[in-house]
Amino acid sequence: MCVTLAVHMPQTSLCHITNGYRSADRPYATQVEAFCKQHRLPYSNVFVSICVYPKTDDPQSLAGVYGPCTVILKNRCIVPDVQIASSDDFQDLTYNGYKKELAGLRIRKYLDQIYDLSGLADDKRVEALLAVARETTNSKYAEARIFRPLVVDDVDKVLDACKREIPKDSWIQPEKPAKHPMQPTTASAETGNCKGRL
Secondary structure (H helix, E strand, O other): EEEEEEEEOOOHHHHHHHOOEEEOOOOHHHHHHHHHHHOOOOOOOOOOEEEEEEOOOOOOOOOHOOEEEHHHHHHHHHHHHHHEEEEOOOHHHHHHHHHHOOOOOHHHHHHHEEEEEEOOOOOHHHHHHHHHHHOOOOOOOOEEEOOOOEEHHEEEEEEOOOOOOOOOOHHHOOOOOOOOOOOOOOOHHHHHHOOOOO
């Protein structure tokens, strides 16, 4: 696989993966959603922001900015669910585009950095993610989004700031008993997609 997908977070946030970790567009969620809808870009308020690195790059290069822990993801679980990607911070692009548009200014440079991957086959998604990652500069990073929470099955490994692997049993929380034990469970998009063969 030619790309590495990772999420950076504080160690205190690792426990949230057990029950489904989510990102947020605070404090600009309204503006981000409005910009996406105006330009027919895929959007969901349930999502995870994922850093996209070419395989040759250090996936911990942004750990100091977004959190000391680097969660390396399983591409076969994540790639099929990637809906959108950008060659810079997605929230920054959409929020700045929203403001410029309100002011009657041109926004083409913002739209040109956002890519709708929702209709692509998995191999084409990988090619697109690599292309997006290669467009970035040292001051930027490529971002991809999945429209579901991140779950334990999505995680390949977790590294601390010193690149040491953090054992899963130190951050996975025990499962809580269901409130209604007799209620049947059904599969949903939030459980992840680990049936791919990437």
